[in-house]
Amino acid sequence: MSTARTRIIFTAAAAILLAASAIGGTAAAQATVHHETDTALADAFNGVDRNTNWQLTSKLKLKFPTYHTEGIAFSGDHIFLSAVQIIEPTVKFPAPQGGFDRTPGKGIGHLFVMD
Secondary structure (H helix, E strand, C coil), rough: CCHHHHHHHHHHHHHHHHHHHHHHHHHHHCCCCCCCCCCCHHHHHCCCCCCCCCHHHHHHHCCCCCCCCEEEEECCCCEEEEEEEEEEEEEEEEEECCCEECCCCCEEEEEEEEC
């Protein structure tokens, strides 16, 4: 490999590392910003746990296989739905092994974007 090409590769790598450090530093700085605004909505979310009772407010019939849905998000013009197509289900261990309570299973992740 020529010296010029090596220099270009190292310069590019250094630029990428510098950019990644700057982005990471900015994200870390933003993460430490604490807002003192307690709202009713935030308080309500803090009260949610496994025993929270949910009330169905509406239904949306989708005319395609949605598999095992995981999450949903709404934006101005789109609905984003994440799901996993289970290929091999997880199997629960009799006792935790290596910090895990079940096998990982196998699946295919899907992200559906709807208008």
